[in-house]
Each structure stands twice: as structure tokens, then as C-alpha cells.
Amino acid sequence: MKNATELAADQAAFWNGPGGAAWLASQERIERGIAWFGEQALAAAAPQLGERVLDIGCGTGGTTAALAAAVGASGHVLGVDISEPLVAASRARQIANASFECADAATQPFEAESFDLMFSRFGVMFFGDPVTAFKNLRRALKPSGRLVFVCWRMPQENPWGLVPFKAAAPFLPPVERPGPEDPGQYSFGDRARVERILKGAGFGTPTFEPLDRPMRLGQDMAETLDNAGKFGPLARLFAETSPANVAKAKEAIAAALKPHVTPDGVQLAGACWLVRVGRN
Ligand SMILES: C[S@@+](CC[C@H](N)C(=O)[O-])C[C@H]1O[C@@H](n2cnc3c(N)ncnc32)[C@H](O)[C@@H]1O
Numbered sequence: 001m002k003n004a005t006e007l008a009a010d011q012a013a014f015w016n017g018p019g020g021a022a023w024l025a026s027q028e029r030i031e032r033g034i035a036w037f038g039e040q041a042l043a044a045a046a047p048q049l050g051e052r053v054l055d056i057g058c059g060t061g062g063t064t065a066a067l068a069a070a071v072g073a074s075g076h077v078l079g080v081d082i083s084e085p086l087v088a089a090s091r092a093r094q095i096a097n098a099s100f101e102c103a104d105a106a107t108q109p110f111e112a113e114s115f116d117l118m119f120s121r122f123g124v125m126f127f128g129d130p131v132t133a134f135k136n137l138r139r140a141l142k143p144s145g146r147l148v149f150v151c152w153r154m155p156q157e158n159p160w161g162l163v164p165f166k167a168a169a170p171f172l173p174p175v176e177r178p179g180p181e182d183p184g185q186y187s188f189g190d191r192a193r194v195e196r197i198l199k200g201a202g203f204g205t206p207t208f209e210p211l212d213r214p215m216r217l218g219q220d221m222a223e224t225l226d227n228a229g230k231f232g233p234l235a236r237l238f239a240e241t242s243p244a245n246v247a248k249a250k251e252a253i254a255a256a257l258k259p260h261v262t263p264d265g266v267q268l269a270g271a272c273w274l275v276r277v278g279r280n
Pocket residue numbers: 011015034056057058059060061062063080081082083086103104105106120121122123124126127
């Protein structure tokens with residue numbers, strides 16, 4: 001079993017390597033796919049003029065830009081991300097009242113009690129030692145401050161990811177199932193675990209609001225299969241698989257997704273938690 005340092009190193013290598021590159025290559029499509037969830041979280045966070053905000057795991061800065069617009073010229077947003085290429089893309093936005101740091105949010109020595117709001121769209125599920133990471137973040141939140149983030153619920157509630165993955169699995173190299181405490185896309189799916197982590201870090205009692213929205217995998221099956229090879233767990237496995245087996249995997253995905261073809265593209269349910277908590 002890997003320790004927290006090794007898990008953090010794996011995440012840094014992934015987001016600075018293939019994960020960051022794939023995210024950048026599909027940036028616009030990914031952004032469209034997750035925009036609604038981020039908008040709900042932004043509305044719940046209700047950033048105010050003049051506030052100081054931290055955008056955790058800011059990626060290419062889409063939510064940082066929205067937060068910066070909301071806090072206005074008298075406010076400021078710091079976007080922090082562990083991935084150099086994604087931070088470079090954020091900086092290229094040249095947002096007057098935002099700055100970006102390439103750093104591990106789990107350990108970065110932020111100024112104590114300096115943020116009114118900490119925000120994240122899908123950027124807080126990757127800490128090797130989440131309790132220690134959230135302790136570090138809480139230290140930097142003002143006593144009156146709030147933390148608002150959106151994260152995926154369990155894989156079974158997210159068939160947009162699970163259905164194609166299960167269909168393709170027999171033709172792809174075996175993957176180790178992540179342990180219940182391991183970082184990853186669905187690691188905050190269990191709300192009891194999230195509550196335990198936040199309370200363990202000293203936060204108050206969080207509230208959890210389910211956010212449900214279909215995810216559009218592509219405008220038709222051909223685009224969906226093409227997209228599957230570009231970003232996400234399948235793309236990673238396709239890269240390690242023979243072309244013949246990738247073709248078989250794609251056939252199986254097409255069969256499994258056939259019932260989900262709609263006039264508005266290939267769509268399956270997506271499910272997130274909107275989590276809000278005070279510093280305590
Ligand atoms: C799923 S992406 C979300 C990006 C962005 N929030 C968005 O919604 O477009 C997760 C992001 O978290 C970043 N990340 C992962 N672990 C991190 C850490 N320990 N500190 C800072 N950023 C981290 C990754 O580099 C990646 O950009």
C-alpha cells in the first residue's frame with residue numbers, strides 16, 4: 001500500500017504528465033461538460049465584492065475567472081494547482097484580479113486566516129492525506145470563512161463513466177480497484193467519508209446537496225468513441241492496449257451505450273455532491 005507522500009507524487013506526475021496534457025487537449029469539451037456543476041457551486045458560494053478567494057485545483061482557470069468577476073477589482077482570487085501546464089493555461093487568461101501558483105494545496109503555506117472563501121470544482125479529491133490537507137486549508141480560512149466545493153458521487157451513480165468502462169474492461173489491461181481511502185475521481189463519493197475528513201480537519205458540519213444532470217459523451221456514437229480515447233481512465237488504458245483490443249473495446253462500448261443515444265447526443269446520468277462547510 002502506498003503512503004500519502006507516494007500517493008501525492010503519483011497525482012503530481014499524472015497532472016503534470018498525461019493527465020494535464022489530455023485535459024488541455026480536450027479543455028473546451030470538458031469545460032462544457034462540467035460547467036453546470038461549477039455554476040451551481042458558484043451560486044452556492046455566492047462570492048461577494050471585495051472578497052479574497054482560493055480556487056483549489058484551479059486547472060485551466062475557468063472557475064477562477066468566474067470568481068474573479070464576482071469579487072470585482074477590490075477582491076482577489078488565488079488559483080492554485082499542482083500542474084505546471086494547467087497553471088500556465090490559467091496565467092494566459094491574464095485576469096487582472098487573479099494570480100496563480102503552481103503548488104500542492106495540501107502543503108502550501110498559505111497566509112493564515114487570509115481567505116473569505118475557498119472554492120473548488122472537482123479539485124479536492126486527489127490529496128494523499130486529505131485530513132492533513134484540509135487542516136492546511138482551514139488554517140488559511142478566516143474564522144468567518146466558508147468552503148464550497150463540488151465532487152462526484154459514487155461510480156454507480158455516475159453511469160456516464162461506469163457504463164463504458166465496464167463494457168470495455170474485458171478487452172483492456174486489468175486495473176487495480178482504488179482502496180476506499182485512496183485519492184481519485186470518485187474518492188469523495190461517500191458523504192460519510194467526506195464529513196469524517198472535514199470534521200477531522202477541524203471544520204464544522206458540512207451540508208451535502210445532490211446535483212444531478214445528464215452528461216453528454218458526444219454528439220453521436222462516433223464522436224463518443226473518439227472522445228473515450230482522448231481523456232479519462234479509458235484513454236489511459238487504450239494507450240496501453242493493442243489496436244485490435246481497442247477496436248473490440250470500442251465495439252463493446254458502442255453496444256452498451258446504444259440505449260443512451262438521444263436526439264441531443266449520447267447522454268447518461270451524472271451525479272455530484274455540492275458540499276458547503278464553515279471554518280468552525
Ligand atoms: C478534475 S481537475 C479540475 C480542474 C478545475 N478545477 C476545473 O474544474 O476545470 C482536478 C485538478 O486538481 C489539480 N490537483 C490535484 N491535486 C492537487 C493538489 N494536491 N494541489 C493542487 N491541485 C491539485 C489537478 O492538477 C487538476 O488540475
